[in-house]
Amino acid sequence: MKPQYEDFYSNRAQKMRASEIRELLKLTQKPEIISFAGGLPNPNSFPKKEIAELFSEVVTKHGDQALQYGTTEGLPLLRELIADRVNSQGISATKENILITGGSQQGLDLVSKILFDPGDHIICGEPSYLGGLNSFRAFEARMHTVPVGDEGMDIDMLEAKLEQLHDQKIKVKFIYVIPTFQNPAGVTMPLEKRKRLLELASAYDTLVVEDNPYSELRFEGKDVPNIKTMDEEGRVIYMATFSKTLSPGFRLAYIVAPEALLRKLCIAKQSVDLCSTTVTQYVAAEFFQRDMLDKHIKKIIKMYKEKRDLMLKALDKYFPKEATYTRPEGGMFCWVTLPDKIDTKAMFPKAIEAKIAYITGTAFYANGGGNNTMRLNFTHAGNDQIEEGIKRLAKVIRDQL
Amino acid sequence: MKPQYEDFYSNRAQKMRASEIRELLKLTQKPEIISFAGGLPNPNSFPKKEIAELFSEVVTKHGDQALQYGTTEGLPLLRELIADRVNSQGISATKENILITGGSQQGLDLVSKILFDPGDHIICGEPSYLGGLNSFRAFEARMHTVPVGDEGMDIDMLEAKLEQLHDQKIKVKFIYVIPTFQNPAGVTMPLEKRKRLLELASAYDTLVVEDNPYSELRFEGKDVPNIKTMDEEGRVIYMATFSKTLSPGFRLAYIVAPEALLRKLCIAKQSVDLCSTTVTQYVAAEFFQRDMLDKHIKKIIKMYKEKRDLMLKALDKYFPKEATYTRPEGGMFCWVTLPDKIDTKAMFPKAIEAKIAYITGTAFYANGGGNNTMRLNFTHAGNDQIEEGIKRLAKVIRDQL
Numbered sequence: 001m002k003p004q005y006e007d008f009y010s011n012r013a014q015k016m017r018a019s020e021i022r023e024l025l026k027l028t029q030k031p032e033i034i035s036f037a038g039g040l041p042n043p044n045s046f047p048k049k050e051i052a053e054l055f056s057e058v059v060t061k062h063g064d065q066a067l068q069y070g071t072t073e074g075l076p077l078l079r080e081l082i083a084d085r086v087n088s089q090g091i092s093a094t095k096e097n098i099l100i101t102g103g104s105q106q107g108l109d110l111v112s113k114i115l116f117d118p119g120d121h122i123i124c125g126e127p128s129y130l131g132g133l134n135s136f137r138a139f140e141a142r143m144h145t146v147p148v149g150d151e152g153m154d155i156d157m158l159e160a161k162l163e164q165l166h167d168q169k170i171k172v173k174f175i176y177v178i179p180t181f182q183n184p185a186g187v188t189m190p191l192e193k194r195k196r197l198l199e200l201a202s203a204y205d206t207l208v209v210e211d212n213p214y215s216e217l218r219f220e221g222k223d224v225p226n227i228k229t230m231d232e233e234g235r236v237i238y239m240a241t242f243s244k245t246l247s248p249g250f251r252l253a254y255i256v257a258p259e260a261l262l263r264k265l266c267i268a269k270q271s272v273d274l275c276s277t278t279v280t281q282y283v284a285a286e287f288f289q290r291d292m293l294d295k296h297i298k299k300i301i302k303m304y305k306e307k308r309d310l311m312l313k314a315l316d317k318y319f320p321k322e323a324t325y326t327r328p329e330g331g332m333f334c335w336v337t338l339p340d341k342i343d344t345k346a347m348f349p350k351a352i353e354a355k356i357a358y359i360t361g362t363a364f365y366a367n368g369g370g371n372n373t374m375r376l377n378f379t380h381a382g383n384d385q386i387e388e389g390i391k392r393l394a395k396v397i398r399d400q401l
Numbered sequence: 402m403k404p405q406y407e408d409f410y411s412n413r414a415q416k417m418r419a420s421e422i423r424e425l426l427k428l429t430q431k432p433e434i435i436s437f438a439g440g441l442p443n444p445n446s447f448p449k450k451e452i453a454e455l456f457s458e459v460v461t462k463h464g465d466q467a468l469q470y471g472t473t474e475g476l477p478l479l480r481e482l483i484a485d486r487v488n489s490q491g492i493s494a495t496k497e498n499i500l501i502t503g504g505s506q507q508g509l510d511l512v513s514k515i516l517f518d519p520g521d522h523i524i525c526g527e528p529s530y531l532g533g534l535n536s537f538r539a540f541e542a543r544m545h546t547v548p549v550g551d552e553g554m555d556i557d558m559l560e561a562k563l564e565q566l567h568d569q570k571i572k573v574k575f576i577y578v579i580p581t582f583q584n585p586a587g588v589t590m591p592l593e594k595r596k597r598l599l600e601l602a603s604a605y606d607t608l609v610v611e612d613n614p615y616s617e618l619r620f621e622g623k624d625v626p627n628i629k630t631m632d633e634e635g636r637v638i639y640m641a642t643f644s645k646t647l648s649p650g651f652r653l654a655y656i657v658a659p660e661a662l663l664r665k666l667c668i669a670k671q672s673v674d675l676c677s678t679t680v681t682q683y684v685a686a687e688f689f690q691r692d693m694l695d696k697h698i699k700k701i702i703k704m705y706k707e708k709r710d711l712m713l714k715a716l717d718k719y720f721p722k723e724a725t726y727t728r729p730e731g732g733m734f735c736w737v738t739l740p741d742k743i744d745t746k747a748m749f750p751k752a753i754e755a756k757i758a759y760i761t762g763t764a765f766y767a768n769g770g771g772n773n774t775m776r777l778n779f780t781h782a783g784n785d786q787i788e789e790g791i792k793r794l795a796k797v798i799r800d801q802l
Contacts, residue, residue, distance in 0.1 A: 001603060002634050005661050008574055008608060010540075013515035016668045040470060048464035055456035055680075063449035067648035069441060102503055102652075102674040109673045113539070114414035134672035138514070139411075173409055202402060207409060233403050247468035249679030251503075260406050267417045271535035272510045273503040277678040278650030279456075 011118070012140055021130065021363050024348065028357035034389035035357040036376040039183065039332060042307075045300045045379075046247055050292060051283065058282040070278040072270050074100025074254070078285040082254050085288075090229035091238065093256050099265050100276045104213060104253040107239045108135035110272065111209055111255075114264045115173045116141045123161055123206075124176040125153045127335070127364030127373070129183045132176055132211065136366075141173070143366035150326065152179055152189030155196045162204040174207035174237070175200075179227060180215040181331025184364045184375035188329060194227045201235050208236045213244050213253075214331035216297055219305035221329040234258035242284055244332070245297050250280035304332070304379050307386060311378040314390035320398055325376075334376045335361075342400050344374045350399070356392040412519070413541055422531065422764050425749065429758035435790035436758040437777040440584065440733060443708075446701045446780075447648055451693060452684060459683040471679040473671050475501025475655070479686040483655050486689075491630035492639065494657050500666055501677045505614060505654040508640045509536035511673065512610055512656075515665045516574045517542045524562055524607075525577040526554045528736070528765030528774070530584045533577055533612065537767075542574070544767035551727065553580055553590030556597045563605040575608035575638070576601075580628060581616040582732025585765045585776035589730060595628045602636050609637045614645050614654075615732035617698055620706035622730040635659035643685055645733070646698050651681035705733070705780050708787060712779040715791035721799055726777075735777045736762075743801050745775045751800070757793040 006014070028035040058066050073079065079098040086093050101107040108131065116122075118140035124132065126145035136143055144165065146158045158175070165172055177197065179189040189197070201208050210227045228238035241253035255265060269275075287293055311334060315325055325336045336358075338344065345360045361373025381389060407415070429436040459467050474480065480499040487494050502508040509532065517523075519541035525533065527546035537544055545566065547559045559576070566573055578598065580590040590598070602609050611628045629639035642654035656666060670676075688694055712735060716726055726737045737759075739745065746761045762774025782790060 001606070003606060003608060003636055005659075005665075007572075008516055009665065010514070010516055010518045010521070012518075013665055013669065016515075016665060018664065018668060019671065022671075043465035043469055046464055046468040048460055048468070051464070051468065052457045052460040055460060056453045059449055059453040059456060063447055063452070064444035067447040067449065067452065067650040068444055069644075069649045102678075105672070106674045113411070114417075115409055115411055117411045117413075120411070131672065131675065138669065138672040171408075205402070205404060207404060235404055243470075247680070248470045249468040251674065251676070251678045258406075263419065264406075264410065264414055264417060267419060268414065268539065270420065270423075271506070271532065271539040272673075273507045273652065274532065275652070277503075277652045277681060279648070280678060280680065 012138055016138070021359060024360070027352050033352065033355045033357050034381055034385045034392065036378065036381060036389060037357040037359050038380060039377055040380045041244055041248060042303060042379050045303055047292070047296050050287070051247065054283045054286050055279070058286060059279065062282055066279045066282040068278060070275040070281065072266050072275050074098070074276060075278070075281040075285055078281050078288070081285060081288045086256055090225055091256060096259055097256050097262055099255045099257070099262055099269065100281060101253050101255055101269070102251045102273060102276050103243060104211060104239045104241045105131050105135070106272070107253055107255045108132050110265045110268050111237055112136055112139040112141065113268045121165065121170050121172050122174055122176060123158065123172055124366060125178070125182070126366065127184050127361060127370055128176065128366065129178055129211065130363050133366050145366050148182060148185050148187065150187055151193060152182060152187050153177055153197070155193045158197065159200055162200055166204055172204065172206040174209050176209045176211065177227070178211045180212055180224065181217065181328050183213070184333050184359070184361070185335040186326040186328030186331055186333045188224060191224050194224070195230060198227055198230055198235065202233055210236050210238045212239060213241045216245055217301060217304060217332070218330035219301055219308060228256060237261060245293065245300065246284060246287060250284060251277055252280055252284055307378045307381070307383060310383060310386040311376065311390060314387040318391050318394035320394065320401060322401065323397060332377055332379045334378060336374045336376060338372045338397060339401065340372050342397065343371045345371065347396060347400055351393065351396050354392045354396050356389050356396065358393065413539055417539070422760060425761070428753050434753065434756045434758050435782060435786045435793065437779065437782060437790060438758040438760050439781060440778055441781045442645055442649060443704060443780050446704055448693070448697050451688070452648065455684045455687050456680070459687060460680065463683055467680045467683040469679060471676040471682065473667050473676050475499070475677060476679070476682040476686055479682050479689070482686060482689045487657055491626055492657060497660055498657050498663055500656045500658070500663055500670065501682060502654050502656055502670070503652045503674060503677050504644055504649070505612060505640045505642045506532050506536065507673070508654055508656045509533050511666045511669050512638055513537055513540040513542065514669045522566065522571050522573050523575055523577060524559065524573055525767060526579070526583070527767065528585050528762060528771055529577065529767065530579055530612065531764050534767050546767050549583060549586050549588065551588055552594060553583060553588050554578055554598070556594045559598065560601055563601055567605055573605065573607040575610050577610045577612065578628070579612045581613055581625060582618065582729050584614070585734050585760070585762070586736040587727040587729030587732055587734045589625060592625050595625065596631060599628055599631055599636065603634055611637050611639045613640060614642045617646055618702060618705060618733070619731035620702055620709060629657060638662060646694065646701065647685060647688060651685060652678055653681055653685055708779045708782070708784060711784060711787040712777065712791060715788040719792050719795035721795065721802060723802065724798060733778055733780045735779060737775045737777060739773045739798060740802065741773050743798065744772045746772065748797060748801055752794065752797050755793045755797050757790050757797065759794065
């Protein structure tokens, strides 16, 4: 007798569905399609020569440790280097506040694991990073949303939401926020709003998960201090990653958190994967230590700024005036809002026919909505493809109007 | 106001405690201590030269892909090579049955995630791999135990346990078993018992998680077919790893499972870490493809057999006759049972004084017990340390008797 797997799945697994996006992305992998869909760094940005040399050196010199199991917290040297770096960005932290994770995605998984029982409550932006929503969903959290505008999460509406949940005696475990070059919207929250967000977290006694994959990829404008820099009460769990500045294939990111939370996250990580990949931690530490990281980030910024400029120029030139879009000062994404009557999901097959791909905005809405929106990635496509791609997309949209 | 973190933790996190073992292991890291405690491969077994060259080659030739995000399932080439390998071992599988994981620990985490709601039931051996128990605990499973003897899990007692739970109308999600060179006991389940275990799984309609990190490290005796080779109904989720045959620092292992289960595990993995480390997957695939793996495993076997022989010889020579211990035909561990009156936890500080370390057996008991047992790892210590270490340990034990 074959087992009926459905009888074995947990409640969370019963609800897990193959991601629509993943299915769409499969369609976009044909070479003739210009894709603004994925969230991938440009492979030309990878410092291949330097990394090849460092791997060889690290394995030869430190192979006994670099190929062995490592501590769950992560390589001490790398944690020290990260502590120095975040200190220089205004975040008060020592090595003891730092946990190396298998990408920020694992950070989101671990945070969900230590904080959520089924039905627990969280507030996140609408739209918000799809992978974050998936992690929260996998631990059966109930997601309350606050609209994201040109200045990030709407703080007045956040306050109203917190007040409303407070009146209902609902405990909010945390506010999930990507304040800089938000995924998917590309927008940045100004300092004053960051301050207010943290004040609200304190007033309503909740935590903040600040997800910051992009702030180091700023093309123009002035850095805005991370929320974590103002965290005097220990309310902010901060996440950043090497995926966008070095290599996503290393699967390395880090959490900065108050020690008590960090210890809990570390215990959770023990049962999740024992430790992150040791050998890539060694290479990342060397890259870091030899001052190669900042130089390299400058190169990426130059490369991506050019691509963003090309995309904005093409959008200005070809898109119908009924379409609006964000003008990100950094990061990887533009966010397009079309007239209400256009459903970007229904339009997707036509886009594929026209050999152009995007991500439908609904994917980033925790509780549905955003049917007339789409996310455009500008970092992965070749420079010569960007104008042509936007031109094709504009035609598909005009045909719908 | 500082947040009270305890008010935020999930039920599972409330119960998470820093591992006693980890605290003990910290004591064992002083250079003067001979440690049989950790479960580490010997760093002399790492093929450093070959790996250094492969990293350099792979990043130079395939850097665009090897440093990029990969698919959640894992590198297609590596999955094909694994399918070929397990086919040659009698397991019927294609690439579609294979998921690459961040070590088998992640496999155990993913399986727990898709199968356990809080309070769900599982049967495991007593003693059983600590990291497995931690994964099951983290998803709040209730663990029922069956004693492990010289031939692995006692199958009659397994049947009795299944019957008893069936009578109580309790659904058992799976039986967790490490049939070959079991961790921690070093024992191997004979073929007939493997067959019966699978028949029982079918009769009582449950699944089997077969964790197999060690079977390729057989020093003598005849291979025993994996339970998965007999799995006609699709009841067995099989796990194996590169941690013991190539490098634990790669964080690479794999699950072989029926396609429906594999798809669910893959969706779960998306929200856990998106994908496993890409660059180490490329290196592992090259190592594999160039027929370096089997040659290398032969070297490891030679190295570890010598160490096992040294340990058994020393145990025979120095240990008091009241102590019994297993004689593993492969793997990494011996399991020692002392007279009931000796508590290996209470004895541990005396062992550290005598500059010798082991793991207390209680850690491997899901529901307490095993106070008079200990696990000895024979793969990590230097050959010259093994006799001296056992001599020291024997003296500590004799002082207790």
